[in-house]
């Protein structure tokens with residue numbers, strides 16, 4: 001019954017840096033069903049944020065999507081673009097990478113929306129939150145009144161620098177219509193902002209961190225997107241506020257039936273939210289399946305290591321089982337054609353020195369793993385000698401892993417300002 | 428092992444650290460009174476030799492300021508800290524130098540706490556030079572031992588911090604903190620910037636070092652799982668105060684303070700049962716430390732805030748009424764925007780008499796989610812009628828007479844029992860009040 005809304009096939013995203021080509025995402029396949037919450041979990045430099053940004057068309061130089069397909073299912077949209085871009089269309093699916101940038105951009109907000117770790121980046125500090133939400137509503141409204149292909153122009157004008165400057169000089173540029181203002185207030189109410197009528201007239205800095213996060217969600221929902229991409233949406237929040245925001249996303253998903261792609265480093269957040277999960281390592285999904293497949297029946301030693309590293313909130317104190325070593329280099333010329341985890345893997349064998357394909361794991365429909373252990377038992381006789389990787393692993397300080405600070409996932413939360421403004425002065 | 432048996436290594440007594448706003452010369456010229464920000468407001472705890480005490484809480488609760496102030500990296504506003512029997516804030520000269528040697532700190536951010544122009548060998552050697560310890564050869568030897576001990580290779584001593592990963596830099600920070608053979612280390616969010624697999628390596632390392640060198644730790648963290656894993660005892664902080672302190676297992680398995688309970692419930696577990704877990708999410712934000720609530724500081728969010736006796740109201744409804752009161756007291760409702768545009772406008776700001784009932788209905792609709800029993804409905808309507816005339820004081824007063832809680836009148840203290848909890852539901856005040864479990 002459930003159908004795929006998004007199919008990513010063979011996606012590769014590279015960064016061309018001074019040090020060389022960085023393989024941030026490599027030959028990635030991904031399938032997301034309509035109405036599900038799909039989680040991607042991984043550590044810094046795993047490529048999870050770059051994957052999200054690739055889908056959103058937010059990759060900037062020196063980054064580039066170098067290959068693959070991102071196919072979005074939307075019959076109506078397929079029809080609209082079929083004439084001008086026949087190559088992009090296949091039945092109800094449209095390969096977004098075959099579309100010109102302006103058409104792709106036209107999907108932003110209406111088909112795909114994104115929320116980030118840091119809500120400040122989504123708001124203009126000089127306009128009230130209500131004005132900005134109304135603006136988003138307005139854009140969406142005009143967009144749906146026009147044919148797709150001309151949409152992008154209006155939008156990019158809307159967000160142009162000139163317009164931005166104008167709006168700071170002329171703060172009187174008010175809600176475009178009373179209708180969109182009302183919708184803005186509705187949206188604030190929808191995301192649980194107390195007293196939305198007043199809050200709409202406040203500026204972003206008057207919001208507490210948790211409230212601004214909610215407002216950003218409201219903004220992302222203004223265009224009633226099919227897919228919400230949430231990149232570390234709660235990482236900067238305190239745990240009680242994180243719980244509020246996760247509850248909110250959960251409720252919204254249930255009410256609207258939208259699809260969520262959730263990117264996070266936090267396994268607890270994954271367990272709280274997701275139906276299916278992909279574990280990323282070195283630009284690949286190394287294990288995927290239902291939440292149960294990955295959390296209870298995992299095959300990949302990296303997945304095991306990740307779960308074994310999390311201190312248990314409930315349990316007795318056991319010694320943690322960390323993964324030895326460091327994040328691998330993603331520089332093309334330093335990546336051997338082997339399992340990228342082999343240098344840290346306690347079960348690395350000769351068989352792992354060839355890059356493993358994805359194997360299906362028996363016992364579940366959807367469980368796949370990029371590890372030879374799906375097909376064979378670990379045999380000590382075949383183990384690679386301990387010093388096999390010593391040459392490469394010594395250089396593996398993670399300075400190369402994150403060429404562009406694209407992977408800001410584990411943000412150093414500044415421990416605490418002596419004077420903390422984020423707490424908010426209101427209830 | 429303790430040289431003077433029984434006495435805690437560190438004793439913190441009623442420590443206060445305020446920051447002052449509007450305190451510049453200009454402000455004083457214009458007669459603005461300085462406003463205290465009560466970052467740390469009277470905390471007391473002991474740390475025994477060889478143990479790890481955890482200090483946990485959300486941002487702005489004062490945990491890091493507590494750590495820095497007790498190390499005398501910041502001057503206290505008031506209170507005492509003794510280290511090994513000596514009053515830390517009275518130390519001077521050699522004694523202060525000795526304290527600086529015995530008590531070290533490891534900060535959260537390995538990216539900014541190391542000097543980028545110094546090799547890691549120099550970085551680790553620096554404290555030995557400052558304190559003039561050992562000959563050149565001895566220092567070199569010591570530095571090599573230390574890097575090896577924290578799991579790095581002595582070949583790397585002449586490299587610079589940028590050549591290391593986050594986890595490696597944190598190891599370097601730890602080696603540096605160990606250089607002077609301290610007794611006591613404040614670990615301020617030591618793994619918050621690290622990936623979970625690397626965090627596990629560093630936590631294990633800290634654990635080993637503690638055993639090996641008989642170290643005493645104060646671990647400051649917002650991460651409850653880390654706290655549970657590492658600590659022997661835990662103190663939970665909220666808005667500058669400690670609300671509960673106890674043995675780690677006791678506190679995690681039977682948290683007594685409603686805030687501790689909420690905090691623990693909020694953490695998403697990395698397990699497939701997580702979606703079905705019953706959880707109660709705390710509403711609202713942390714109030715400002717500039718103007719903390721009277722009485723119990725958690726009362727503005729506490730789901731169990733204690734109603735006056737014989738008030739027959741569901742706890743949830745009472746909670747809503749208290750939140751309504753709070754907003755009226757803080758004048759945090761914009762009356763102009765009630766109703767449709769300009770519906771209730773009058774020249775002097777108050778609502779014309781004939782519109783008052785409609786105004787009341789509109790405010791109620793906006794601010795209360797639950798229906799009220801008739802008696803309480805009447806009380807709330809009386810109060811809102813005062814609001815219609817812009818009598819904030821009177822509106823607040825009407826509600827206060829009816830609903831004032833012991834939680835706002837009296838500040839609960841930690842008490843002397845074995846597992847101290849600052850909440851009126853526990854300890855001496857609890858006889859007056861309902862059973863804590865009656866709230867569901």
Ligand code: SF4
Nearest residue numbers: 339342345352371372
């Ligand atoms: S393929 Fe081999 S090295 Fe890679 S994770 Fe599996 S067992 Fe380990």
Ligand code: SF4
Nearest residue numbers: 723726729834850851
């Ligand atoms: S004293 Fe009152 S408000 Fe404070 S935690 Fe206890 S019950 Fe809640």
